[in-house]
Amino acid sequence: MSESGLLRLRCGEVVDRAAVPRFSVETFRAEVLQAVAGGARVAALFGAPAPGGAVRLTAVLAHEEEGGLSVGTADAAERYPALTPDCPQAHWFEREIAEQWGLVPEGHPWLKPIRFHRSFRPGRDAWGRGGEDPILPSVTDFYRVEGEEIHEVAVGPVHAGVIEPGHFRFQCHGERVLHLEISLGFQHRGVEQGLPGGPLPGSIHLMETLAGDTSIGHATAYCQALEALSASPPPARAEAVRGIALELERLANHTGDLGALAGDVGYLPTAAYCGRLRGDFLNMTALLCGSRFGRGLVRPGGVAFDLEPARAAELSERLERTFTDTAGAVNLLWESSSVLARFEETGLVPRETAESLGLVGVAARASGLTRDVRFDFPGGIYRLAHIPVSTWQSGDVFARAYVRWLEIQRSVEFLRDQLAALPTGTLRGEVGRLAADRLVVSLVEGWRGEICHVALTDAEGRFERYKVVDPSFHNWMGLAMALRDQEISDFPLCNKSFNLSYCGHDL
């Protein structure tokens, strides 16, 4: 294998954009494929404006074994050879590139829109649609299975619950799902379109609401990027408070998910208890900053609220009480044969599938992949306080539930340690001007998985492009694969076991 021409960098390392190698589109393709063949994972693959109206493709690869990243770019105006045929991880990214930039990845096997909006380059459209042609959500070519006994089930965008909108098409033979296609974009609010020219005073609010159940995760990724670009690292105490808030966010969501999974198999005790306990964890975040979702806590330069000794003591006391109740509620699941019968061997995602799709977070770890930003690319407090990676091998609903429970226990241990020994010092420093013409990659392990933000600054130190990759972006395809050969009645259970974000995907 030849030497890689990609630029190596660390998570949070600021590099001069001029130092990032620019390849021909053919070499770019070969470089990315070679890195992926060597075990790297596509963390981000996106377009940005390039001189002369072209598009600069940028690939960010995560080398988990070495704990480093690599980047490379290539310019293209109208088309480039698609990576997807040889790299399934690139599938969704290349559909996004086609939709956002009107750039055609030639040879892409499934080139359809993912969000249903006009391209960022007026007049350029990958599907040749004119400016007057309507673009309607989920109006596209769906994959169809033909046959006398095949029937199609369409669900959404409005679902039968208090849940975000999305469209699901099942090709079924009786109860058996042969294929599920997921079509999103109903939540598209123009997050990325609102960021160039920034950072603006309102940018942090887009970060906190782009996936509202992950406010801490995305706000932290954003602040890490700003702090790196302005060479103003946050104080140690702020890093600890951010870590505490991030793990509280994980605890609330994992606990809520375990309750919802119990509800989906009709096991109501755990469903009822976890519904309450999730709120108790959210209220701990509110104890910290007044908002149950952590709005207003993480700010560029540090955090906006302190965790004074009395508050830390109160938080510790609540944590122990709530954790005891959570253990009591969750352990019922593993002791109930009717629950296990429904969880086990449902919604299987084999390890090889998880790896080739580039799944992240709980979904990846439940298929046996040791993949966790807190371990692979530790930043902030995680450089000092290590959290072991929780994995399970079976790749089914059980594994995705059980990994959550393992993570709950490890997050609680982390919180105990942090609350017992908070670093002293200030909470927030100044964030100055961002360095011009720079690139930085910021990673955070949100409760769903890897959050990846990539900031590119222009000659004035403003965002020229700010790319957000929510973990759901990687994982929706995993849900589609999990449904293969399942009974359609297991869809809610499988869906809940992933619990992906619609708005985080749709941006």
Next chain:
Amino acid sequence: MLKELIARLRQGYRTIPYPQGEPVLPDRFRGRPELSPAADEAVCRAAAAACPMGAVTVEAGRPALDMGRCLFCADCPADGLVRFSREHRLAAWSREDLRVRIPQPAPAPPPADGRLRLFRRSLKLRQVSAGGCNACEADVNVLSTIVFDLGRFGIQMVASPRHADGLLVTGPVPENMRLALEKTYLAVPPPRIVIAVGACAVSGGPYRGHPEVHGGSGGIVPVDLFIPGCPPHPLTILDGLLRLVARESRRDA
């Protein structure tokens, strides 16, 4: 079975007495904003210029704060003008009444067309997330847990708009959700009501001005009740819903 029973005993009774008693809110809770009458015009104008949500305005030298746009954020730039109180009851029957002013005009009364009479003992709502970030949705969902036990008030979230008396809308309404929201509204048999929950549904919130969204639900469906916040606290939402079934939250808090 024995394990379930022991767990049940350990979990205890968790339903809060709301609307009776004093609600438990965190000490850093940011409730209804109050304007300082002492703030001079320069302070007001500086605040108006600094608020990224455009929630603060100055008209004829007098400040106003639009709770429909306000995110109740912790870094309120309107220092010296705005103070967040602990008042969680924020719902209003008219968009205009979300504007905090000095002096505060009397709020609009509930609609007098007989709908509320009809829904007083049983109110079924269909929730539509139209670009909501899952925070408003989560704090609507939580009302159905044992803590709030929405069912005891005769209010229930239902799966089909055909079974509903009204819609509870969250999110700034992306263009990609406009048609779905319109159709869901039309599928609710009249007479029907619409509740807009959260800054996004009321005004577009942080997405106001984005060409991809419609700046809230008001331009798409006729909103009867506005519940501001980002997201509103579950008790703020519950207080709003209780007004629809003519139950007053405690007024003397």
